[in-house]
Amino acid sequence: MGKILFLLPNVKKVLLFLMLFTVLQGVATIMQAKWLAEVVTRLFEGEQIKQLSFIISIFLTAFITRHLIKLVLSKTIDHYAAQVASSLKKDALEKCFALGPRYAGKFGTGNLVTLFIDGAKQFRLYVALFLPKLAGMLVVPPLVLIYIWTLDRTSAIILLLTLPILIGFLALLGLAAKKKADKQWSTHRILSNHFVDSLRGLETLKYLGLSRKHARSIKEVSEKYRKSTMGTLRVAFLSSFALDFFTMLGIATVAVFLGLRLVEGEITLMPALTILILAPEIFLPVRELGNDYHATLNGQEAGRKLLEMIHTPDFQQEKAIVPQWSAQDKLAFHYLTVNHEGQEKNSLHRVSFSVKGKKKIGIVGESGSGKTTLIDVLGGFLEGDEGSIEINGEVMTHLKKTEWQKQLYYMPQHPHLFHDTLANNIRFYQPDASMEAVERAVEAAGLKEVVALLPNGLNEKIGEGGRELSGGQAKRVALARAFLEERSILLLDEPTAQLDVETEYEIKKKILPLFKDKLVFMATHRLHWMMEMDFILMLEKGEIVESGTHQELMARRGSYYHMVCLQMEGVS
Amino acid sequence: MMEKEGWIVPYLKENAKLFTIVVILGLLTAFSAAFLMFTSGFLISKAATRPENLLLIYVPIVAVRTFGILRAVSRYSEKLLSHHVILKILSEMRSRLYRTIEPRILKEGAGMKTGNLLGVMAEDIEYLQDVYVKTVFPSIIGVLLYAGAIGMLGSFSWPFAGIMALYGFVLVILFPIISLLMTRQTITKLKSRRSSQYSSLTDGIVGMGDWVFSGQQKTFLQRFEAEDLVICKEEHRRSTFVSYRNFMAQCVVGVIVCAMLIWTGNQSMEGDVARTLIAAFVLIVFPLTEAFLPLSDAISELPGYEDSINRLNELSVAPPSTINDDEENSGWSKSGISCIQVGYQSKDGQQILHGINLDLPQGTKLAILGPSGSGKTTLLKIFQGIYSPSEGSLTRNGIEHVGKETQSPSVSVLNQQPYLFDxxxxxxxxxxxxxxxxxxxYEAAKTVHLHDFILSLPEGYQTSMQEAGMRFSGGERQRVALARLLLQDTSIVLLDEPTVGLDPETEQALVSTIFQVLEKKTIVWATHHLVGMKRMDHIVFMDEGRIAMEGKHEELLKTSDRYRKLYELDVPFQLKKESVSRIG
Structure with a gap:
């Protein structure tokens, strides 16, 4: 465990510092024990307490010094852990943004947010707990053992023998518990998920008329869950039982041996007491490490994920000049291939086409044929694995170029509304746009009636937690953004899917004027759009199987024609 | 009755016996640890007097070993038993939460439409079990141990016990209270900061494309970093407080040890306490105070549970609406729906439906069209019996339903997102x-054309949904739900936009399967596309809670411009009939 820790910045320095201070702490611990034993022994021998005030005060000093060092240690490590966790979080987030939404989509938004916020917090806890305990385990037991060795070899040997037994049992039982947990994992997961699953699916249960009866099954499954968990815990707790048992047994054995040898007169009270006071200190770091082990597993995992994200290779660095798009510019794909790991679906295979000037390109094909992947490549979110992209003769592997992305407007299937006012959402790309410009965009996108209905008009808060807008209204907000922004390239991914026909009709009327004087790529299933396209790319399993105008493709009676017929058949 | 009592106390009462045993075991653990050191100290002091008879130290030798083993054993049993109790409570809480939520689901204004919120509550309960392990048990054990230790010391000297009680008070009561007050503030602040960070980060990640294209991602990253820094500082303040508090507590321990030294020293001089007990008394201080130190952290966990408890309490305050469960027993012959002048007013007084008249004899296929918010879903819920009409009358299967909300067992529903269970x-x-x-x-799966697909899964019908869920596309999920519906075999089926989000090919195929397998049933289909309208017996176009137009497909196509325009969007190309038939 803890391999990833050594990838952290400055970790060696910090560990060295921790070890040094832990040595000091160890020395203070030994001194404190020695002087406490001395006070007790001299009281035992009948000395007046007043004569001992000096030794008592130096005991107290050693005791307080020990905890003062602990304070310094914990403050240092807290600071370091916080720093490391937040810099890791920052780097990973930056990388995530650099790699774009496609990369983020692989994780899922929820998982990413949890990783960045909770994961980073757990990682911080892991660093803060693990490093000082590692230092403690490396330093304290040897130091104390050496000191005990100088006082009494027998005790040192007993303690020395107990230590490996302790660690051995810890590992052995930990392994057994893990094995048992692994064996039960799948049943355990189902049982523990059952309740959440039932609540999430309650609506469906209700529709099926099963919801009332299901209460009984909740009870039964919870009981099963309890039994199965207890089975695992019985084994899991054995490891801490072994820790306790051997620690206590070790101390007890030392005490008994000391007692017997005191009777024989082979040792005096003072060293015996010192050893007795010090004995628990040897086991303390090991026990702490064992107790925290499970608590820190999540943090370790989160740290690994964050580091992995940071080390994900970025897109290739390329220098290529992307022009401000005009009627003379030319974009071409040459045998571009994009592979998704282990997934035939959604890949692109040797895709070639070229566009000159401000054409309108329709991209059609079945679900999973690669439409969205092609849109993502065009948006600069994905890099080609093989083949190339060419703009006016300059060859590149991806379009993640600021000059390209800056003149591009992308309207996804579900436009995101930020938690902000409607006006700020519309001028998201141009925060300093005037209110008049925003109002013009509102007009053009057909949002005027919507704005009129909002109590605060354009200043109404929308997005998560704000006023909820319907799918059609969200599309219109995205449309207003596009009108305000006037970019020369337009990427649309299913702009009107999921809308009811009537809304679709209204929105289409508003989108069409936007196409004027722009290079447009539109991926869609809704074929009525094809009448507005200059050129259609028909995708099938990641390959362009046909291309041409609607009339050409219909006349050809190939895949496109077949798809049109299939769609029309059900309705006409 | 339990509704008002909250989510912690009732369970304490109910499981009082088990709790007592857990506490006793906890005390036993702490006492064994303390007396291990006590008897060890006594043992070696006694041995140092070099008694002639070894038997004199035989008792302490046995005691030392016993306490050593006892501690490990009692701690193990305490841990197991406390988890047993907690899991028992967890299972009771789950049943209770379920019983509280179940009647309200689908009801208007239930305030829990999303499955996610329900998931959060389920996690709340899971989280509440920590209250016992991390706070309740350690606090009770700590306080009892404190009382016990002072009592025992009191049997030697009450004045000194008083002084020690004072020191102990600082560790057991004062520090925890101060910690609680301090952390309550920071935790509230931290929580609101963190939740705002959650939402802004979610906002940022979902809207990542917009950030990138607008060229402003630096702004977002900087904003996030600034927010993070504030949280970091707040957390740092908290951990600094904990570090200093722990240091202060250790100083108190140091003082206690010194006080103990002075007292035992004086006592042994006066002969009130045997000198062999000096070491014992001093050494017992360490394990005892060690049991007191975690109390501060245990208590300061409390504010962290407030949110969960509040969420659950909110749920309990509103009494669940009572529903009578009279099952309808009607023959198939009378099955069908008819509405006369049905209107519906929502609880906040908004009129959602106005004067709906519909008559659907058994086997009718009705389509409801209309933009979102036009009242389609409300009408379906009235048909289903989840809402009862506020005006007019509804007859379902020949029985009139006035003023009662009864979910009808003769109606089944296929909705947008049927849930697939784990x-x-x-x-x-x-x-x-x-x-x-x-x-x-198998038969049902075959009918909905899912059988072959299921057989292709790694374990066929036994494949877990968790594993198969990834492979189930939207269309296939709907087919699973359709198969359920077939088994349910009700006379009336409501389709609540089941094809939303499916691509046209899948939509086509699903719609044909649906109508093929549900041929004899009464179907009410709310939809947003005009696919399949030809097959319908009757089409109703809703707008703002009213029926704006109705009729058959051909009639509407002739009489309504609006309908025709929409139809053209769904069917943009006029294909020549022969070419279609050649392909089809």
Whole structure:
């Protein structure tokens, strides 16, 4: 465990510092024990307490010094852990943004947010707990053992023998518990998920008329869950039982041996007491490490994920000049291939086409044929694995170029509304746009009636937690953004899917004027759009199987024609 | 009755016996640890007097070993038993939460439409079990141990016990209270900061494309970093407080040890305490104070549970609406729906439906069209019996329903997102009719054209949904739900936009399967596309809670411009009839 820790910045320095201070702490611990034993022994021998005030005060000093060092240690490590966790979080987030939404989509938004916020917090806890305990385990037991060795070899040997037994049992039982947990994992997961699953699916249960009866099954499954968990815990707790048992047994054995040898007169009270006071200190770091082990597993995992994200290779660095798009510019794909790991679906295979000037390109094909992947490549979110992209003769592997992305407007299937006012959402790309410009965009996108209905008009808060807008209204907000922004390239991914026909009709009327004087790529299933396209790319399993105008493709009676017929058949 | 009592106290009362045993075991653990050191100290002091008879130290030797083993054993049993109790409570809490939520689901204004919120509550309960392990048990054990230790010391000297009680008070009561007050503030602040960070980060990640294209991602990253820094500082303040508090507590321990030294020294001089007990008294201080130190952290966990408890309490305050469960027993012959002048007013007084008249004899296929918010879903819920009409009358299966909300067992629903449960594919389908045999399930799957697909899964019908869920596309999920519906075999089926989000090819195929397998049933289909309208017996176009137009497909196509325009969007190309027939 803890391999990833050594990838952290400055970790060696910090560990060295921790070890040094832990040595000091160890020395203070030994001194404190020695002087406490001395006070007790001299009281035992009948000395007046007043004569001992000096030794008592130096005991107290050693005791307080020990905890003062602990304070310094914990403050240092807290600071370091916080720093490391937040810099890791920052780097990973930056990388995530650099790699774009496609990369983020692989994780899922929820998982990413949890990783960045909770994961980073757990990682911080892991660093803060693990490093000082590692230092403690490396330093304290040897130091104390050496000191005990100088006082009494027998005790040192007993303690020395107990230590490996302790660690051995810890590992052995930990392994057994893990094995048992692994064996039960799948049943355990189902049982523990059952309740959440039932609540999430309650609506469906209700529709099926099963919801009332299901209460009984909740009870039964919870009981099963309890039994199965207890089975695992019985084994899991054995490891801490072994820790306790051997620690206590070790101390007890030392005490008994000391007692017997005191009777024989082979040792005096003072060293015996010192050893007795010090004995628990040897086991303390090991026990702490064992107790925290499970608590820190999540943090370790989160740290690994964050580091992995940071080390994900970025897109290739390329220098290529992307022009401000005009009627003379030319974009071409040459045998571009994009592979998704282990997934035939959604890949692109040797895709070639070229566009000159401000054409309108329709991209059609079945679900999973690669439409969205092609849109993502065009948006600069994905890099080609093989083949190339060419703009006016300059060859590149991806379009993640600021000059390209800056003149591009992308309207996804579900436009995101930020938690902000409607006006700020519309001028998201141009925060300093005037209110008049925003109002013009509102007009053009057909949002005027919507704005009129909002109590605060354009200043109404929308997005998560704000006023909820319907799918059609969200599309219109995205449309207003596009009108305000006037970019020369337009990427649309299913702009009107999921809308009811009537809304679709209204929105289409508003989108069409936007196409004027722009290079447009539109991926869609809704074929009525094809009448507005200059050129259609028909995708099938990641390959362009046909291309041409609607009339050409219909006349050809190939895949496109077949798809049109299939769609029309059900309705006409 | 339990509703008002909250989510912690009732369970303490109910499981008082087990709790007592846990506490006793906890005390036993702490006492054994303390007396291990006590007897060890006594043992070696006694041995140092070099008694002639070894038997004199035989008792302490046995005691030392016993306490050593006892501690480990009692700690193990305490841990197991406390988890047993907690899991028992967890299972009771789950049943209770379920019983509280179940009647309200689907009801208007239930305030819990999303499955996610329900998931959060389920996690709340899971989280509440920590209250016992991390706060309740350690606090009770700590306080009792404190009382016990002072009592024992009191049997030697009450004045000194008083002084020690004072020191102990600082560790057991004062520090925890101060910690609680301090952390309550920071935790509230931190929580609101963190939740705002959550939402802004979610906002940022979902809107990542917009950030990138607008060229402003630096702004977002900087904003996030600034927010993070504030949280970091707040957390740092908290951890600094904990570090200093722990240091202060250790100083108190140091003082206690010194006080103990002075007292025992004086006592042994005066002969009130045997000198062999000096070491014992001093050494017992360490394990005892060690049991007191975690109390501060245990208590300061409390504010962290407030949110969960509040969420659950909110739920309990509103009494669940009572529903009578009279099952309708009607023959198939009378099955059908008819509405006369049905209107519906929502609880906040908004009129959602106005004067709906519809007559659907058994076997009618009705389509409801209209933009979102036009009242389609409300009408479906009235048909289903979840809402009762506020005006007019509804007759379902020949029985009139006025003023009562009864979910009808003769109506089944296929909605937008049927939930697939985390169990085998077989059991998921079987939900439609729990008593169905495997063969019946296979038959249903075959009918909805899912059988071959399921057989292609790694473990066929036994494949778990968790594993198969990834492979189920939207269309296939709907088919699973359709298979359930077939097993359910009701006379009336409501389709609540089941094809939203499916691509046209899948939509086509699903719609044809639906109508093929539900041929004889009464179907009410709310939809947003005009696919399949030709097959419908009657089409109703809703707008703002009213029926704006109605009729058959051909009639509407002739009489309504609006309908025709929409139809053209769904069917943009006029294909020549012969070419279609050649392909089809």
């Amino acid at each position: 169990t085998s594919v077989l059991n998921n389908i079987r939900l439609g009719k729990p008593s169905a045999t495997d063969e019946e399930v």
